[in-house]
Amino acid sequence: MLSPESFNIFINTFWSIPAEITSGQDRYTLLTNMFLHGGWMHLIGNMAYLYVFGDNIEASIGNMRFLIFYLLWGIAASAAHIVFNIGSSIPAVGASGAIAAVLGAYLTMFPGSNVKMLYLAGMRTMLVPASYFLVIWIGMQVFSGVGSEISSGGNWGGTARWAHIGGFVFGRVAGKRFKTHDGTNLTLNGKYKDAKKTSIADLIGWGRRRGPFG
Numbered sequence: 001m002l003s004p005e006s007f008n009i010f011i012n013t014f015w016s017i018p019a020e021i022t023s024g025q026d027r028y029t030l031l032t033n034m035f036l037h038g039g040w041m042h043l044i045g046n047m048a049y050l051y052v053f054g055d056n057i058e059a060s061i062g063n064m065r066f067l068i069f070y071l072l073w074g075i076a077a078s079a080a081h082i083v084f085n086i087g088s089s090i091p092a093v094g095a096s097g098a099i100a101a102v103l104g105a106y107l108t109m110f111p112g113s114n115v116k117m118l119y120l121a122g123m124r125t126m127l128v129p130a131s132y133f134l135v136i137w138i139g140m141q142v143f144s145g146v147g148s149e150i151s152s153g154g155n156w157g158g159t160a161r162w163a164h165i166g167g168f169v170f171g172r173v174a175g176k177r178f179k180t181h182d183g184t185n186l187t188l189n190g191k192y193k194d195a196k197k198t199s200i201a202d203l204i205g206w207g208r209r210r211g212p213f214g
Contacts, residue, residue, distance in 0.1 A: 015091035018082040033093045034074040046095045052115060053106040053130075060109065061178050073101030073170050080166020097163035100141070104171025107134045109179055138168050 002010060013026075016033040020026045037043040058066040077097020085092075106113075107130070114127040141164040 011091050015093045016078050016082075017091050018085045018088040021082055022086050030075045030078045031071065033078060033091075034071070034095050034098055036093045037095070038093055042094055046099050049099045050095075050102060054102050056110055056113075057102060057105055057175075057178070069105075069174055070098050070102070073167055073174070074098030076170045077101060077163040077167030080169075081160045081163035083166075084162040085160075092160050092163065094160075096160065097167035100138075100164040100167030101171030101174070103134050103137065104168035104173075105175035105178065106171075107131060108172050108175025138165070141165050141168070 014029060014032045014036055016029040017026070021030065037046065054066075061069070074095060074097055077100060078092065081092055081097065111131050113130045115130050115133060116125045116127055141161050
């Protein structure tokens with residue numbers, strides 16, 4: 001457990017602070033902040049999205065290319081956050097920007113796929129078009145991002161919405177590059193990839209097996 005003084009040093013060393021980066025300091029934090037999170041729920045939420053949407057992309061483009069683009073997406077998303085928060089001394093942290101890029105790439109590459117969602121009221125799972133889910137998600141980010149510019153200078157609710165928006169846009173662009181000439185996606189073995197997914201509902205307690213809810 002870090003002391004308050006040590007924790008502040010840790011934040012200033014590895015978290016991304018827009019005012020410092022725009023002044024030419026600590027630019028390495030554009031990378032290091034991606035591997036740190038503000039708490040367990042922050043980490044679990046990001047990893048759940050990566051689990052649901054990331055593996056189809058990785059299977060299509062290969063492990064190393066996915067890793068490289070994931071890192072580039074994260075850096076680009078952090079840069080987008082900084083552009084809308086120049087001069088801010090509030091540290092930014094988390095993989096959310098890179099995850100948003102994964103979502104953008106997924107929407108481009110697998111627009112017709114479904115994700116299985118847990119319907120809490122009936123305690124059953126249901127298939128939802130991924131395109132609906134992702135379009136609603138980015139719509140919420142844009143709405144909140146614009147609202148943040150009006151009300152609180154870009155960091156609405158403590159969430160770096162512009163990192164999400166920037167990451168999503170970069171992912172959409174990269175997704176077009178990843179798609180094959182006929183609009184389909186191939187695995188490394190040259191076989192077509194089934195984009196239908198298990199989901200966060202399976203991740204919570206049942207892995208990729210059929211759970212008790214449907």
